[in-house]
Amino acid sequence: MWRVGTVVALHDETATARTITFEVPDWPGHFGGQHVDVRVTAPDGYSTVRSYSIASAPSSDGRVELTVERLPSGEVSPYLTQELALGDRLELRGPIGGWFVWRTQQTEPIQLIAGGSGIVPLMSMIRTRASTGSAARFQLLYSVREPGAVFYRDELQALSDKDRSLIVTYVYTRVAPANSPRPPGRIDADLIANTTWPSKLAPTCYVCGPTPFVESVAGFLTASGNGPNKIRTERFGPTGDRK
Amino acid sequence: MSSNSYDYVDGNAAAGDLSKIFAVDVTAAEGQCANCGTIKRFAEAHLYMQSPGIVARCPVCEHVLLRLVNVRQRVLLDLRGMTYLSLDAA
Numbered sequence: 001m002w003r004v005g006t007v008v009a010l011h012d013e014t015a016t017a018r019t020i021t022f023e024v025p026d027w028p029g030h031f032g033g034q035h036v037d038v039r040v041t042a043p044d045g046y047s048t049v050r051s052y053s054i055a056s057a058p059s060s061d062g063r064v065e066l067t068v069e070r071l072p073s074g075e076v077s078p079y080l081t082q083e084l085a086l087g088d089r090l091e092l093r094g095p096i097g098g099w100f101v102w103r104t105q106q107t108e109p110i111q112l113i114a115g116g117s118g119i120v121p122l123m124s125m126i127r128t129r130a131s132t133g134s135a136a137r138f139q140l141l142y143s144v145r146e147p148g149a150v151f152y153r154d155e156l157q158a159l160s161d162k163d164r165s166l167i168v169t170y171v172y173t174r175v176a177p178a179n180s181p182r183p184p185g186r187i188d189a190d191l192i193a194n195t196t197w198p199s200k201l202a203p204t205c206y207v208c209g210p211t212p213f214v215e216s217v218a219g220f221l222t223a224s225g226n227g228p229n230k231i232r233t234e235r236f237g238p239t240g241d242r243k
Numbered sequence: 244m245s246s247n248s249y250d251y252v253d254g255n256a257a258a259g260d261l262s263k264i265f266a267v268d269v270t271a272a273e274g275q276c277a278n279c280g281t282i283k284r285f286a287e288a289h290l291y292m293q294s295p296g297i298v299a300r301c302p303v304c305e306h307v308l309l310r311l312v313n314v315r316q317r318v319l320l321d322l323r324g325m326t327y328l329s330l331d332a333a
Contacts, residue, residue, distance in 0.1 A: 035255075035258075037259040049259070051256060051259060093259055093262070094259070096258040096259050096262060096268075097255045097258045097268065097270055097271075097286070098258075098268035098270060098271035098286075098331075099254075099255060099270050099271045099284050099285075099286030099287075100253075100255050100286060210249075211249040211250075211251065211252065212249050215249070232286075233253060233287070234253055234255055235251070235252045235253050236252055236256075
C-alpha cells in the first residue's frame with residue numbers, strides 16, 4: 001500500500017547527506033530500524049523505487065524522517081538530496097521489515113555498529129530509546145571516513161551527555177580529529193574487543209553499513225564470543241540507492 | 244558464485260516486494276534451506292538485486308531460496324529452495 005508523504009522539512013547533515021521530513025497523514029507508526037520504499041515518478045511516467053532507512057523515532061504527529069546519502073552515480077539519491085523541495089509529494093510504502101528492529105521490550109544491552117550512512121536505522125533505535133525512556137544500555141561504535149562525514153553529531157553528543165547508559169565511540173578511517181584517541185584506521189578485532197559490550201553480557205548487536213564492512217564486523221563480533229543469533233545485520237550494496 | 248563477492252544485500256531488502264504478496268512480514272520468518280537444512284530468518288539471506296528480479300540465496304551454502312520476478316502485470320514467485328517458512332501469525 002502506497003501512501004503520499006509531503007515534504008515538510010529539509011536539513012543537510014553533511015555535504016552529501018540530507019534529512020527529509022515527510023508528513024504522512026495515515027502513517028501507522030514504526031519501530032527503530034525499519035525502512036520505507038520511496039517511489040519517484042518522472043513527468044513521462046517512468047517510475048522507480050528505492051529503499052531508505054527511517055531515521056526518526058515513531059511519533060504521533062505522522063512525521064517520518066529519512067536521511068539520504070547522495071551517490072554520485074545514483075538515479076534517485078541526487079534528486080532526493082538536491083532537487084526535492086518543501087511541499088513536494090512522494091509515494092511511500094512502509095514501514096517495512098520486522099527483523100532489523102529494536103523493540104522497547106528489549107532490556108538486554110544493545111551494541112550498535114555503523115559504517116558511514118549505516119548510522120541511519122541505528123539512530124532511529126537511539127531516538128526511540130530516548131523518546132520512550134527505555135533504560136536499556138546502548139553502545140554505538142560509529143565508523144566514518146572523516147569528521148565532516150558524521151551524521152547527527154550534536155544530537156548524539158547531547159544524548160550521551162545526559163545519559164550515561166548511552167556510550168558513543170567514533171572510529172575515523174581516513175582523517176581523525178586532533179583529539180581522537182586513536183589514529184585513522186578501520187575497525188579491527190582489538191577495537192571490537194575493547195569498545196563493545198563483553199559477549200558475556202549477551203548483547204544484541206545491530207550492524208549496518210556497506211556489505212564488506214558488515215562482513216568484517218560480524219566476523220570480529222563472532223570471534224569475540226558473540227553468538228551468530230545475537231548479531232543482526234543490514235547490508236547495503238552497490239546496486240541501489242539504499243540509505 | 245564466489246563467496247568473496249559483495250554484490251548482495253540482506254533479505255531485509257526484499258521486504259517491500261514481498262509485502263505486495265504476503266499479508267505478514269516474511270523477512271522476520273524462519274525458513275529452512277532445502278539444500279543444506281540451515282534454518283535462518285529470511286532477513287539473513289543473501290539477496291541479489293542486479294537481475295531482472297530478485298534472487299535470495301542461503302547465507303551458508305548459497306543455494307537459491309527464492310526468486311521473484313515482475314513481468315508486466317504479473318509477479319512470478321519461485322519458493323522451491325525453502326522446505327518451509329515459519330511465520331509469526333500474531
